[in-house]
Amino acid sequence: RHKRSPKDFIFGKVIGEGSFSTVYLAKDIHTNKEYAIKVCEKRHIIKERKTQYVKREKEVLNMLANAKHYFVRLFCTFQDVERLYFVLSYAKNGELLPHITKNGSFDIECTKFYSAEILRGLEYLHGLGIIHRDLKPENILLDDKMHALITDFGSAKILGEPDQTDSSSQDHRETSTRTQRRNSFVGTAQYVSPELLSNKISSPASDLWAFGCIIYQMVAGLPPFRSRSEYQIFQKILQVDYEVPDGFCEVARNLVGLLLVREPSQRLGANDKQSIGYTSIRAHPFFNGIDFEKLHEQTPPPIC
Numbered sequence: 001r002h003k004r005s006p007k008d009f010i011f012g013k014v015i016g017e018g019s020f021s022t023v024y025l026a027k028d029i030h031t032n033k034e035y036a037i038k039v040c041e042k043r044h045i046i047k048e049r050k051t052q053y054v055k056r057e058k059e060v061l062n063m064l065a066n067a068k069h070y071f072v073r074l075f076c077t078f079q080d081v082e083r084l085y086f087v088l089s090y091a092k093n094g095e096l097l098p099h100i101t102k103n104g105s106f107d108i109e110c111t112k113f114y115s116a117e118i119l120r121g122l123e124y125l126h127g128l129g130i131i132h133r134d135l136k137p138e139n140i141l142l143d144d145k146m147h148a149l150i151t152d153f154g155s156a157k158i159l160g161e162p163d164q165t166d167s168s169s170q171d172h173r174e175t176s177t178r179t180q181r182r183n184s185f186v187g188t189a190q191y192v193s194p195e196l197l198s199n200k201i202s203s204p205a206s207d208l209w210a211f212g213c214i215i216y217q218m219v220a221g222l223p224p225f226r227s228r229s230e231y232q233i234f235q236k237i238l239q240v241d242y243e244v245p246d247g248f249c250e251v252a253r254n255l256v257g258l259l260l261v262r263e264p265s266q267r268l269g270a271n272d273k274q275s276i277g278y279t280s281i282r283a284h285p286f287f288n289g290i291d292f293e294k295l296h297e298q299t300p301p302p303i304c
């Protein structure tokens, strides 16, 4: 098959915007198939010194090529003089976030199902030694059958690889001030873990913190750490200062409480063997009745 170019696609509406990319709905003129094409302006990427992030995203997406479920797929990449193009899966039902907000919150059946699908994705990702580092409801997509797909690996870290994008990795701690200044903060305020804020080493447990925030948000309708300013959100995260509203499901509250723990190594699942998955999280009573091996075959519960 010949190398694709923008001419092979009809570009439609914008379906996603990031600080360094725009995602378009696009149709392949040869197959009529729909894709999401993530477009990055080369000049902007170079000017903002984000080439590492773009390279990292492509590297991680290629590492996920054999994943059958729970992730967007990268079909191909190409470029022209000004831009880079990533041809990705189109998730017809968009981001998880508007489904939570439109609905107010999820009932326990929906929360259990989508938490379990996200957990399966994290097991696969962490099993490959990849930390997402920016997990949030905007980066969990819903496909045409309403199954979850994790996306956006621009902030990801591959364990064992020197990581220019991460000011917390030991091998860069002593680097020059300029390099330290260049290493931009990773993650999105409400879901970032305490260790990423206090500039320590990030680990898979950083994603378990964000996972706890997402479960809380599906039950309560809002993220646990909220405030008018980003600084105040950070203070609340560092003090693990969140409230649980009346009526919050007790078994979900218990699970969230075991994930939103300041010390990464004390979070539920942090000491599970990556090779066999998050057995201690799967075993939590919140997931009673979930068949983790058959999740992708099930019809997702209606969001109600």
Ligand SMILES: NC(=O)Nc1ccc2c(c1)=C(Cc1cc(-c3cccc(C(=O)NCCN4CCCCC4)c3)c[nH]1)C(=O)N=2
Residues within 6 Å of the ligand: 014, 015, 016, 018, 023, 036, 038, 072, 088, 089, 090, 091, 092, 093, 094, 095, 098, 099, 102, 141, 151, 152, 153
């Ligand atoms: N940062 C990233 O990597 N971003 C990406 C990457 C890949 C990707 C991606 C983002 C996608 C985002 C996306 C956005 C949408 C979308 C945008 C706007 C509207 C809708 C829409 O209305 N869908 C119908 C269902 N809605 C859902 C929300 C509540 C009302 C009903 C979908 C569909 N898919 C996608 O499909 N594939």
